[in-house]
Amino acid sequence: xxxxxxxxxxxxxxxxxxxxxxxxxxxxxxxxxxxxxxxxxxxxxxxxxxxxxxxxxxxxxxxxxxxxxxxxxxxxxxxxxxxxxxxx
Numbered sequence: 001x002x003x004x005x006x007x008x009x010x011x012x013x014x015x016x017x018x019x020x021x022x023x024x025x026x027x028x029x030x031x032x033x034x035x036x037x038x039x040x041x042x043x044x045x046x047x048x049x050x051x052x053x054x055x056x057x058x059x060x061x062x063x064x065x066x067x068x069x070x071x072x073x074x075x076x077x078x079x080x081x082x083x084x085x086x087x088x
Contacts, residue, residue: 012061014046014075021052021060032071043076 013020014034021030032048039045042064048071053060064074 010061012063012073014073019046019048019052019071019073035070040074042074043079044074046073046075048072 009024011022013022017034019032019034021032023030030052032050032052035047035049037044037046048067050070051067052071053065053067057065059065060073063076066072
């Protein structure tokens, strides 16, 4: 399962066991391992092993993101069902 979502400021690639955040204007990607996933009303919560978002960000790459110790993305069911692939 590999998915991608883009916004003006970042691309978020979710692959098997890893998430890569590539911000526009930056040559260094943020890479984090996926610790686990949990079903949620909105889709799947994806728990990472580190912070990849900034404190003021509530959405990154089109995915809602939160967390104070490590980032937690919420990947909507529609994206999971579509099986979006394009993590180049």
